[in-house]
Amino acid sequence: MKRYLLTIVVMLAVFGVSAQTAATRGKKKVEEPDTMPFKDRLSFRTNAVDWALSTANIGAEFDISNSVYNRYTVGAVLKYNPKSKGTLVPKYVYDLFEAKVEARKYWRTDKNPRTGKQNPHSRYWRAYYAGVWFDYMDINLKLSQTGRKGKAYGIGGEFGYNIPMYAFKKSSLDVEFGVSLGLEYAKYDVYKYSKFKAITNKDGEYIPYSNFDNLGGIHNVDYTQEMVDQYMKQHPDAKRGTEDMLRDEDFVMEHNIKSKAWHIIPFPVPQDLKLAFVYRFRSISQKYKRLDFKRIEALQTARAKYTQVQAEKKRESQQRKVDKKKRMLFVRDSISRAKIEKEKQMNLVKDSLRQVKLQKAEEARAEAEARAKEKAIQAQADKEEAIYRANEKERIKEVRQQEAAQKEMEKQKKVDMKKQEAADKRKRKEEEAAERAKVKAEFDEFKKKEQAELDALRKANQAEDEKNKAAIKATEDQAKAKAKEKEAEAKATKKAAEQELADKTKAAKAKAKEEAAEAAKSEAANKAAKAKAENNSKKAKEDAKKAEAEAKAKAKAEAEAKKKAEAEAKKAEAAAKKAEAEAKKKAEAEAKAKAKAEKSKK
Numbered sequence: 001m002k003r004y005l006l007t008i009v010v011m012l013a014v015f016g017v018s019a020q021t022a023a024t025r026g027k028k029k030v031e032e033p034d035t036m037p038f039k040d041r042l043s044f045r046t047n048a049v050d051w052a053l054s055t056a057n058i059g060a061e062f063d064i065s066n067s068v069y070n071r072y073t074v075g076a077v078l079k080y081n082p083k084s085k086g087t088l089v090p091k092y093v094y095d096l097f098e099a100k101v102e103a104r105k106y107w108r109t110d111k112n113p114r115t116g117k118q119n120p121h122s123r124y125w126r127a128y129y130a131g132v133w134f135d136y137m138d139i140n141l142k143l144s145q146t147g148r149k150g151k152a153y154g155i156g157g158e159f160g161y162n163i164p165m166y167a168f169k170k171s172s173l174d175v176e177f178g179v180s181l182g183l184e185y186a187k188y189d190v191y192k193y194s195k196f197k198a199i200t201n202k203d204g205e206y207i208p209y210s211n212f213d214n215l216g217g218i219h220n221v222d223y224t225q226e227m228v229d230q231y232m233k234q235h236p237d238a239k240r241g242t243e244d245m246l247r248d249e250d251f252v253m254e255h256n257i258k259s260k261a262w263h264i265i266p267f268p269v270p271q272d273l274k275l276a277f278v279y280r281f282r283s284i285s286q287k288y289k290r291l292d293f294k295r296i297e298a299l300q301t302a303r304a305k306y307t308q309v310q311a312e313k314k315r316e317s318q319q320r321k322v323d324k325k326k327r328m329l330f331v332r333d334s335i336s337r338a339k340i341e342k343e344k345q346m347n348l349v350k351d352s353l354r355q356v357k358l359q360k361a362e363e364a365r366a367e368a369e370a371r372a373k374e375k376a377i378q379a380q381a382d383k384e385e386a387i388y389r390a391n392e393k394e395r396i397k398e399v400r401q402q403e404a405a406q407k408e409m410e411k412q413k414k415v416d417m418k419k420q421e422a423a424d425k426r427k428r429k430e431e432e433a434a435e436r437a438k439v440k441a442e443f444d445e446f447k448k449k450e451q452a453e454l455d456a457l458r459k460a461n462q463a464e465d466e467k468n469k470a471a472i473k474a475t476e477d478q479a480k481a482k483a484k485e486k487e488a489e490a491k492a493t494k495k496a497a498e499q500e501l502a503d504k505t506k507a508a509k510a511k512a513k514e515e516a517a518e519a520a521k522s523e524a525a526n527k528a529a530k531a532k533a534e535n536n537s538k539k540a541k542e543d544a545k546k547a548e549a550e551a552k553a554k555a556k557a558e559a560e561a562k563k564k565a566e567a568e569a570k571k572a573e574a575a576a577k578k579a580e581a582e583a584k585k586k587a588e589a590e591a592k593a594k595a596k597a598e599k600s601k602k
Contacts, residue, residue, distance in 0.1 A: 035066045040282040045176060047276045055081040055096055059276075061104075068290050073104045083140070089193050093142035102158065104131035106288040127284050128161045133180060135271070146257065148188045156182015156271055162278060164285040172283035180272035187262045191254050443595055450591045454584065461580050465573065472569035479565060483558035487551065494548055501541065 041063035050057045061075035079098040084090060106129045133156060140149040160178020167173075278284070 034068055036063075036068055036282065038066070040280075040287075041066060043278055043280040045276045045278040047272070047274055049273050049275050050079060053081070053094065055079050055094075061278075069295070071106050071288055073106070075102050075104070076100065077102070090142075093140055093147055095140035097138045098135055100133055100135035102131050102133035104129045104158075106162075108289060125163055125285060126161045127163075127288050128159075129178070130157070130159050132157050133182065133271075137184075142191075146190055146192045148190055150186055150188025150260075152184045152186035152188075154182045154184045154269070154271060156180060156268070158272070160274060162284040164283050165277075167283055171279065171281050172285075174278040174280060174284045176274055176276040176278050178272075178274040178276075179270070180274070181268045182271050184265045184269050185262060186265060187260060189259045190257045192257060193254055439599065442598065446591065446594060446598075450587060454587055457583055457587075458580065461576060461583075465576055468569070468572050468576070472565065472572075475565045475569075476562065479558060479562045483555060483562070486554040486558060489551075489554075491551075493551065500543075 043061045045059045045061065047057050047059075057077065057079040059075055059077035061073050063070050064072050064074060077098070077100040079096055079100075081094060081096040083095045106127050108127055133154075135154045137152045137154065138150075139152070141147060158178055158180040160176060162174050162176045165173050165175045280287075
C-alpha cells in the first residue's frame with residue numbers, strides 16, 4: 001500500500017513539473033503595464049481575534065498611487081461590540097466602539113531595493129509592512145468586581161506581514177499577521193454593581209419614589225404601608241387597587257466609585273493583535289514586488305554625485321588644513337626669533353640690575369655704620385636718664401610718705417568730730433523722746449475725753465432712733481388697723497350685698513312662683529316678671545362688684561400709705577445716720593485741730 005502511494009505522489013510531481021514547463025514554453029514574454037486599475041488598489045479585511053472576542057469588525061485599505069511601484073497605503077477600521085441587554089447582571093462586560101485610520105508602507109525581502117540583487121535567504125511570499133495609526137475608542141470593560149467605562153484617543157505604530165492563502169478566479173484571500181502598540185489619552189469612571197430594594201406594582205413596573213431617596217425609586221430600606229399611602233396621595237393618577245399589590249424586590253444598580261479625568265496612560269498599550277483575512281482583487285503575491293530600476297539608477301547616480309561632491313569637499317578641507325599648518329609653522333618661527341631677541345634684552349637688563357644691587361649694598365653698609373654710632377650715643381643718654389629717674393623716684397616716695405602721715409592725722413580728727421556729733425545727736429534724741437511721751441500722754445487724755453463725748457452723742461442718737469422707730473411702728477400699726485378696718489368694712493359690704501342679692505333672689509323666686517300660679521292669667525306678665533327678676537339680680541351683682549372694687553381700691557391706698565410711711569422712716573433713719581457721721585467727722589476734726597494747736601504751742 002505504501003509503495004502504491006509513493007508511486008502516485010512521484011507521478012503527480014513529475015506531471016506537474018512537465019505541465020508547468022510546457023505552459024512556460026508556450027507563453028510569450030509580455031510587457032507588464034506600469035499602472036493598475038482602481039479595484040486592484042482596494043482591499044477589505046476582518047480580524048479573527050476580534051471575532052473571537054465577539055467584536056464585529058471590518059477594515060478597508062487603499063493604495064495611494066496607481067503605480068505598480070507604489071508601496072504606500074491608507075486605511076480605516078471600524079469595531080463594534082454592542083451592550084448586551086437582559087434581566088441578569090453580567091459578571092464580565094466588554095462593550096466597544098472603535099474607529100481607526102492608518103497609513104502603511106510595504107516591502108519584500110527577496111531583493112535588495114538599493115541594488116536589485118536577490119537575497120540568499122528571502123521570504124519571497126511575504127509582504128512586510130510598518131505603519132502609524134490614530135483611533136477613537138468608547139469602551140466599557142469589567143473583568144472583576146469593578147469595571148472601567150470611558151473614552152480614549154490613541155496614536156501609535158504597527159508591524160506585520162501578509163501571505164497569500166487562496167486564489168479565486170479574479171480575486172484572492174490573503175492572511176495578515178501583525179501587532180499594534182501605542183499611547184492613549186483617556187478618561188474613565190470606575191464603577192461596580194450593588195443590590196438595593198425597589199418597589200414594583202402588580203405589572204412588575206418600578207414605581208419612582210423620589211420623596212424618600214434621590215436615586216429615582218431605588219433605596220436601601222424596606223417600604224412601609226405609611227410610605228405606600230403617602231405615595232398614593234402624591235400620585236392620584238396611579239392605578240387604583242395597586243396599593244395592595246406593591247412589594248419589595250432586589251434591584252441591581254451600577255454606581256461610580258471614582259472618576260479619572262483626561263490623562264495620558266504612561267506606558268505603551270497593546271492596541272491590536274491581528275490574525276486577519278484580507279480580500280483583494282489582486283493577490284498580495286502580485287503586489288509590492290516590482291522595482292523601478294530607472295528610479296534606482298537615478299538614485300544611484302544622485303548618490304554617486306553626492307559621494308563625489310563629498311570627496312571634493314573633503315579634499316578641499318584637507319588642503320585648507322595643510323595651508324593652515326604651514327601658516328602656523330611660519331608664525332611659530334617668528335615667535336621663536338622674537339623670544340631670542342627678548343632674551344638678549346633681558347640679559348642686558350639683568351647686568352644693569354646687578355650693578356644697581358652692588359651700589360645699593362655699599363650704601364646699606366654705610367647706613368648701618370651710621371645707625372650703630374647713633375645707637376651707642378642713644379644708649380649713653382638712656383643710662384643717664386635712668387639714673388635721674390631713680391633719684392626722682394626716691395624724692396617722690398619721701399614726699400608721699402609725708403602726705404600720708406598728714407592724711408592720717410586729718411582722718412583721726414574727723415573720727416573724733418564724728419564721735420562728738422553722735423553723742424550730741426543721741427542727747428537730742430533722748431530729749432525729743434521725753435517731749436514726745438509727754439505730748440502723747442496729753443493726746444491720750446484728750447482722746448479719752450473726746451471718746452466719752454462721742455459715746456454720749458451716740459447714745460442720744462440711739463435714743464432718738466428708737467423714738468423714731470416707735471413712731472414709725474405706731475404709724476404702721478395705725479395703717480394696718482385702718483387697712484383691717486377697711487377690709488372688714490369691705491367684707492361686711494360684700495356680705496351685705498350678697499345677702500341683699502340673696503334676699504332679692506328669694507323675693508324674685510317667690511314672686512315668680514306667685515306669677516307662675518297666675519300663669520293662666522297672662523303669659524306675658526310672667527315673662528315681664530322674669531325679666532324684672534333677672535334685671536334685679538344683675539343689678540345686685542353689679543353692686544357687689546362695685547363694693548369689691550371699692551374694697552380693693554381702699555386696700556391699695558392703704559398699701560401705698562404703708563409704703564410711703566416705710567419710705568419716710570427709711571429717709572429719717574438715713575438722715576440720722578448722716579447726722580451721726582457728720583457729728584463724728586466734726587468731732588474728729590476738732591480733736592485733730594486741738595492736737596495740732598497744742599503741738600504748735602509746744
